[in-house]
Amino acid sequence: MVAENVAFWIIAVAMAAAAIGVVRSQNVVHAALYLVVVLAGAAAQYILLAAEFVAWVQVLVYIGAIVILFLFGIMLTRAPMRGDTELDNDQRWVAAVTALFLLGVLVFLLVDAFGDRSIKVDNSLRAVGLSQNVADSIFRTYVMPFEIVSMLLLAALVGAVAIARRD
Amino acid sequence: MLDYAWIIVFLPALSFVVILLFGKKLPRHGSEIGIAAVGASFVLACIAVVQWISRVENASESGGFKALGKGFLAKAGAHEVVVKPVVHSVTWWQNGGMKIGAGTQIDGLAVVLLLVVTLVSLLVHIYSTAYMHGDRRFTYFFAALSLFTASMLLLVVADNTLQLLVGWELVGLCSFMLIGHWWEEGVNSDAALKAFFTTRTGDIGLMIGVIVTFFAAGQTFNIVSINEAALAGNGGHAIWLGAAVCLLVGIIGKSGQFPLHTWLPDAMAGPTPVSALIHAATMVVAGVYLGARMYGVFWQGFSIHAGGVNAMALIGGVTIIIGALLAFVQDDIKKVLAYSTISQLGYMVMGLGVGAWTAAVFHLFTHAFFKALLFLAAGSISHSGSHHSFDMKRDMGGLRKYMPITFATFMIGSAALAGLPPFAGFFSKDEIIATAGHSGYTTFLYIGLVGAFLTAAYMTRAVYYTFFGEFRGHGEPHESPPAITIPLVVLAVMSVLTGWLNATVIHVEKFQQWFEPRFAFPTDVVHPSFEWGMAGIAVLVALAGVGVAYEYYWRGVGHGATERNPLARAGYTFLLNKYYLDDLYERVIVAGIKGPIARAAYWTNQNVIDAVVNGVGKGAVVVGRFTYDVIDQQVVDGAVNGVAEASGETGGLLRYMQSGRVQWYAAILFMAVAVLSLALIVFS
Amino acid sequence: MQLNQFLLLSAFLFCTGVYGVLARRNGVLVLMSVELMLNAVNINLVAFSAFNHGVSGQVFALFVITIAAAEVGVGLAIVLLIYRNLRSPDLDQVDQLKG
Numbered sequence: 039m040v041a042e043n044v045a046f047w048i049i050a051v052a053m054a055a056a057a058i059g060v061v062r063s064q065n066v067v068h069a070a071l072y073l074v075v076v077l078a079g080a081a082a083q084y085i086l087l088a089a090e091f092v093a094w095v096q097v098l099v100y101i102g103a104i105v106i107l108f109l110f111g112i113m114l115t116r117a118p119m120r121g122d123t124e125l126d127n128d129q130r131w132v133a134a135v136t137a138l139f140l141l142g143v144l145v146f147l148l149v150d151a152f153g154d155r156s157i158k159v160d161n162s163l164r165a166v167g168l169s170q171n172v173a174d175s176i177f178r179t180y181v182m183p184f185e186i187v188s189m190l191l192l193a194a195l196v197g198a199v200a201i202a203r204r205d
Numbered sequence: 206m207l208d209y210a211w212i213i214v215f216l217p218a219l220s221f222v223v224i225l226l227f228g229k230k231l232p233r234h235g236s237e238i239g240i241a242a243v244g245a246s247f248v249l250a251c252i253a254v255v256q257w258i259s260r261v262e263n264a265s266e267s268g269g270f271k272a273l274g275k276g277f278l279a280k281a282g283a284h285e286v287v288v289k290p291v292v293h294s295v296t297w298w299q300n301g302g303m304k305i306g307a308g309t310q311i312d313g314l315a316v317v318l319l320l321v322v323t324l325v326s327l328l329v330h331i332y333s334t335a336y337m338h339g340d341r342r343f344t345y346f347f348a349a350l351s352l353f354t355a356s357m358l359l360l361v362v363a364d365n366t367l368q369l370l371v372g373w374e375l376v377g378l379c380s381f382m383l384i385g386h387w388w389e390e391g392v393n394s395d396a397a398l399k400a401f402f403t404t405r406t407g408d409i410g411l412m413i414g415v416i417v418t419f420f421a422a423g424q425t426f427n428i429v430s431i432n433e434a435a436l437a438g439n440g441g442h443a444i445w446l447g448a449a450v451c452l453l454v455g456i457i458g459k460s461g462q463f464p465l466h467t468w469l470p471d472a473m474a475g476p477t478p479v480s481a482l483i484h485a486a487t488m489v490v491a492g493v494y495l496g497a498r499m500y501g502v503f504w505q506g507f508s509i510h511a512g513g514v515n516a517m518a519l520i521g522g523v524t525i526i527i528g529a530l531l532a533f534v535q536d537d538i539k540k541v542l543a544y545s546t547i548s549q550l551g552y553m554v555m556g557l558g559v560g561a562w563t564a565a566v567f568h569l570f571t572h573a574f575f576k577a578l579l580f581l582a583a584g585s586i587s588h589s590g591s592h593h594s595f596d597m598k599r600d601m602g603g604l605r606k607y608m609p610i611t612f613a614t615f616m617i618g619s620a621a622l623a624g625l626p627p628f629a630g631f632f633s634k635d636e637i638i639a640t641a642g643h644s645g646y647t648t649f650l651y652i653g654l655v656g657a658f659l660t661a662a663y664m665t666r667a668v669y670y671t672f673f674g675e676f677r678g679h680g681e682p683h684e685s686p687p688a689i690t691i692p693l694v695v696l697a698v699m700s701v702l703t704g705w706l707n708a709t710v711i712h713v714e715k716f717q718q719w720f721e722p723r724f725a726f727p728t729d730v731v732h733p734s735f736e737w738g739m740a741g742i743a744v745l746v747a748l749a750g751v752g753v754a755y756e757y758y759w760r761g762v763g764h765g766a767t768e769r770n771p772l773a774r775a776g777y778t779f780l781l782n783k784y785y786l787d788d789l790y791e792r793v794i795v796a797g798i799k800g801p802i803a804r805a806a807y808w809t810n811q812n813v814i815d816a817v818v819n820g821v822g823k824g825a826v827v828v829g830r831f832t833y834d835v836i837d838q839q840v841v842d843g844a845v846n847g848v849a850e851a852s853g854e855t856g857g858l859l860r861y862m863q864s865g866r867v868q869w870y871a872a873i874l875f876m877a878v879a880v881l882s883l884a885l886i887v888f889s
Numbered sequence: 890m891q892l893n894q895f896l897l898l899s900a901f902l903f904c905t906g907v908y909g910v911l912a913r914r915n916g917v918l919v920l921m922s923v924e925l926m927l928n929a930v931n932i933n934l935v936a937f938s939a940f941n942h943g944v945s946g947q948v949f950a951l952f953v954i955t956i957a958a959a960e961v962g963v964g965l966a967i968v969l970l971i972y973r974n975l976r977s978p979d980l981d982q983v984d985q986l987k988g
Binding site for chain 1: 890891892893894895896897898900901902903904905906907908909910911912913914915916917918920921922924925928931932935936938939940942943944945947948950951952954955956957958959960961962963965966967968969970972973980981
């Protein structure tokens with residue numbers, strides 16, 4: 039398992055650095071690009087966990103659609119792209135304290151609760167992550183949430199149009 | 206009436222109040238009320254006299270009023286029956302066994318004085334309606350006269366020493382008011398003050414005497430009890446001597462004895478009716494009355510039965526002489542009469558001192574009438590003859606032609622005063638002198654004779670200057686109106702008749718019989734019977750006085766003696782300056798005491814009292830400033846402002862909760878979540 | 890692989906997202922931070938699904954992705970509206986609820 043661990047750590051560090059870049063970058067577009075790195079890294083972690091369907095959906099929806107949405111949003115709101123305006127507000131330090139505090143609590147909790155569990159990646163796990171298995175699960179066991187989510191998507195779509203409409 | 210004697214006192218007091226309230230509006234400005242009240246009192250006093258006499262007569266063996274008719278000449282053989290005085294009293298106030306009461310004690314002495322006071326007061330009231338006509342304070346004058354009459358009567362009927370003291374002080378006050386009736390002129394107010402202060406000095410003795418007798422008599426103020434205790438000699442001789450001395454000081458002040466006589470001549474600054482009433486007939490005899498009333502104390506204290514010399518007789522004797530001498534050098538007729546009064550009061554006090562109680566009181570009785578007569582006559586002269594002046598040498602003279610009634614009555618009064626028979630003064634003065642001789646007080650017998658000589662002489666001088674020679678004044682002298690002359694005539698009649706009440710020459714001793722007390726009174730008082738020899742000597746002495754004066758003034762014998770003889774001149778100057786007594790009193794004694802005391806009082810006031818007051822003021826200022834600066838500004842305001850600031854600050858802080866910014870709310874939210882989860886972890 | 894390393898990674902991403910939500914001034918950047926948080930949650934879900942050998946975790950993750958997409962759409966619409974009204978995407982100026 040050494041190869042997986044190494045892969046995990048490399049990707050994890052990249053993701054962490056990129057996440058910090060998202061929240062600390064003074065350039066909005068750079069922040070969006072850092073977000074792409076994070077999302078990509080997340081997809082890679084899914085692959086490591088033998089969840090191939092989720093990984094590809096992540097790439098397609100998140101990176102492919104949502105990030106484009108962000109970029110459109112940046113463009114439409116004439117967000118400053120040159121990095122000469124302050125992008126952090128006055129409560130940075132409060133936020134930092136809060137985040138660190140929360141991190142501390144979560145770390146403590148997780149280490150305490152799941153200190154020595156490990157994930158065995160074997161063929162049964164790979165069988166779980168197959169697209170076929172996931173699809174079966176969606177359309178059989180979780181078909182109701184599936185329908186509701188599609189309604190929600192519709193509502194969101196209509197809502198977004200209604201909100202952003204010029205009148 | 207004996208039981209209701211308080212009415213006699215009450216009527217003038219009531220009239221005082223009524224005159225004050227309503228007098229000014231009445232047609233005669235209040236005088237009618239005064240005359241009515243005093244007149245009623247006089248009538249009641251007459252009734253009281255009659256009732257007392259009948260009481261005495263009924264008690265004695267020869268008893269009854271019927272006997273009076275044929276027994277007027279009867280010898281007073283019923284001495285031994287004791288007739289008690291009629292006493293009524295109410296307890297005012299009690300404090301642990303000490304009772305203070307008010308009441309009346311009517312006995313012979315009291316009814317005599319009641320009669321004298323009310324009669325002379327009534328005559329003076331009538332006289333004043335003419336004399337004080339148009340005066341600036343006519344109504345107040347009559348009010349003061351009423352108050353005086355009431356006070357004197359209160360003193361006379363007193364059954365205890367405290368009431369007597371009250372009456373005593375009140376008459377002193379009225380004297381002050383009346384002497385200073387025309388107080389706008391400084392002379393008058395000065396004279397009033399001098400009278401008041403001098404008698405006050407004597408009153409110290411009186412007050413101490415009252416206290417001493419209170420304790421000596423076993424804690425009672427009752428006069429009868431005090432007399433009884435004194436005669437029994439309770440507590441030893443020394444205490445009664447002390448009491449007698451103190452009371453004597455009071456008598457000296459009030460009755461113008463040496464050395465406190467200086468106020469009486471100056472008191473002549475008051476209106477003449479006042480001089481007649483107060484300083485001849487009534488107030489000045491208050492001292493003699495005290496002596497007669499508390500005779501037991503004096504009898505015991507001064508051992509009067511022993512003869513020789515005692516303080517009372519001595520002072521009386523000295524007073525006779527110095528008063529008479531000073532009467533010689535006065536130009537003012539009222540001053541002559543004033544010194545004469547001093548001298549006659551000396552006779553009364555000396556009489557008491559030698560044991561001649563009845564004689565002294567009888568002399569008081571007769572003297573009241575003829576001295577009042579003389580004063581009122583002098584007033585009549587000034588009113589109608591000398592343009593309100595009393596200066597004999599300058600403004601009078603030859604007035605017998607113009608004022609016959611005044612002249613006649615004045616002559617009667619002078620003869621009575623000089624002691625010439627058949628006038629009243631002869632009988633009363635002669636008795637004093639005789640008793641002095643019989644009781645072993647021979648020195649005073651001689652003094653009495655010398656006094657008689659001098660009295661006759663100076664009265665002759667006064668008569669000469671006033672009524673004989675040429676009229677030296679200005680204006681038109683004429684006789685006075687009836688309101689003035691009628692009282693003169695009444696008094697002249699009294700001066701003639703009253704002497705015969707105790708004319709021992711014909712064995713009439715009615716005065717003694719009726720009025721001498723036999724209750725709480727020394728039983729060994731001497732009553733000498735009439736001696737032709739003694740009486741003859743007295744008359745001769747008086748005539749000699751008249752004769753010498755006649756020679757000097759009418760005939761001019763001995764004129765100019767003071768220019769030729771330096772000793773005579775020195776004597777004359779000494780007399781003129783009234784023995785320098787006034788200077789001694791004012792410049793030496795008073796100034797010596799008053800100066801340092803006044804300076805000390807001023808120093809105390811400035812440095813001690815003012816320092817305290819200023820210190821308190823400064824302290825208050827400091828406290829106030831401290832309170833303001835520290836307590837008010839810093840503490841109180843600080844608290845108030847602090848509360849306001851705290852509220853503001855808190856509000857300012859809490860303002861941030863509602864910033865309106867979503868991210869702030871989110872921050873709080875996440876923070877809360879973190880804290881709660883921590884809490885969950887820790888506590889589960 | 891340890892379960893914990895995925896969970897810790899997820900916690901780290903989540904807290905970074907929290908910081909970003911609270912500290913960023915631009916509305917778009919806030920939404921990006923929200924995406925970070927959602928991704929952290931997704932990683933958590935998939936990790937547990939692998940741990941449990943079950944598929945429901947992955948299904949849930951799919952749904953989260955869907956909803957995230959919807960949310961971004963609506964969110965950006967709102968940001969656009971704000972920008973239109975305030976002439977600036979600065980969230981600090983959206984303080985009409987200020988008391």
